[in-house]
Amino acid sequence: MQKRAYFGLYIVIAVLAVLPLVVPNSFYLDLAIRMAINAVIVLGLNLLIGFAGQISLGHAGFLGIGAYASAVLPTHFGWHPLLAMGAGAAVTGLLAAVLARPIFKLKGQYLAMATLGLGIIINIAIRNEATWTGGPDGMPVPAMGLMGFELTSDKHWYWVVALMLSVSVWASINLIDSPFGRALRALHGSEVASQVVGVDVVRYKVAIFVMSAVFASLMGSVTAHYVGFVTPNLADFFHSIELVTMVVIGGMASVYGSLIGAVLLTALPQALATFEGWETVAFGMILMVCMIFMPKGLVPTLAAKFGKGD
Template identity: 65%
Template sequence: MKTSTRGLLILAVVLAVLPLLLPNSYYFDVAIRIALNAVVVVGLNLLMGYTGQISLGHAGFFGLGAYASAVLTANYNWPPFAALAAGAAATGLLAFVLARPVLKLKGHTLAMATLGLGIIISIAINNEGQWTGGPDGIAVGALSAFGIEVAGEKQWYAVAAVLLLAVTWLALNLIDSPVGRALQAIHGSEVASRVAGIDTTRYKVRVFVLSAVVASIAGSISAHYVGFITPNMAGFFHSIELVTMVVVGGMASVFGSILGAALLTLLPQLLSAFEGWEVVVFGAILMATMIFLPRGLVPSVGLMFSARKRG
């Protein structure tokens, strides 16, 4: 059995067993938020970890999905899943239009361009108050289909868990395909990839669009789950949080993405005991992780086990 298949089965078992161990609605809420964050981070890791393209504006795509669902359902009475699909399609189209000029850049210039994109989306959401509610935010209706409404923490957990499993399966299959090998070749060297006959621009555009659409879908689901959204979810600090989840969990590691999302979603809850010092302790933990585990948690631990076996 492939390592990726085994990992996916383990993830499915963990997600199936976890609801039996969660004692109350608070823990269900944390688990749901972890799963939804992990969905975005898995998609972002395909872009950053496997293809080597930096994005500091991914929260903008997350926010576009959230606001598309909120505005279309609240103001135009669209069915929730139709609004979700429209938001994902619009986000994918925007990402496709912007990908070619943006992804021609490299290094810090690419980072600044994606940062600017995220800031523009955040400003637009803030300023278009007649549609988005502006800085005050907007209420989002329940998620429903065919007259059946998702209600209660167990149903929401099932939605988030299924979505995470689907995105993880998609990412693992993509990585094991010729497309995935082309993405990793681009990360290694774009020049060598072109010499080998790989259309680097096409592949970079595709993975950028895919990661944006995944973020949009997660944003739509999150909006319905939370029930009220503000422009902060599309802001710069949320983008940095998503990138940090990728880096801490492990670049070019799907399961590292999930672990990174889990840790960085849990840490603020666990550090609440350090009254007034939460941010300092949080920063110290991140620094220590990068110093002692520079590849991220999952790849670094994997290398340690491999070295012990060889020894």
């Protein structure tokens, strides 16, 4: 399994290296950047949902914290963008760590509602603090600079997010095959059985929730700097549902399922734009068909069909 996983990583790196050479114009390069950003977020979310079996319907709120940290701190306080990004990730991790223990005492629909409420609270706070965040209209984000070099073009940003995606896939593969990853899978299978064999259930739940939240915060900052403008829509409920859908469609507990789900659901709205008003209906129908005929997700279903593990 480890060899197959690393073979998949080599393919991902090769595709990322070749892609800028073959895309016909900047529109497709921009789409590739957004796919990579979503893929990193979904990798972290899949560790929480797919491997640990813990639902989160408010994950876009963590993106909002990272994005607005990268907008507010440099604009109003003169912080360096990298320092602001790190501060956003630290605040997100601390918030997730503090709230995870009471939240993960809940199960099932109660857990889903608690995480949903957390995301909604973050979104409302962003919208209401208009003095700092610009309110519903959003605010501009200063350009990102690295060692005196300013990231301005799509190609610059492509290589940054391609590197982040490659590192995230590598880290996910190693995490899953580590004792920590095996504890997460045991937790998903049965919390009672995990406790019996000595797994600290609460500690692992908190750790993976914090990790996935920090993933989201960092990519929220990247999105903010890449786009150059941020609005509360980045942190709204519908974005959270979109991220969870990417996990489910690609395949829960599948690293490469996360990538496929992010790529497909980022590209699909663009492909359906020619339906002129019916794209939402077509999008919903495609999702329904996928879930009816491939309930475990695309990658696990195809892997089972052709007799290969993820």
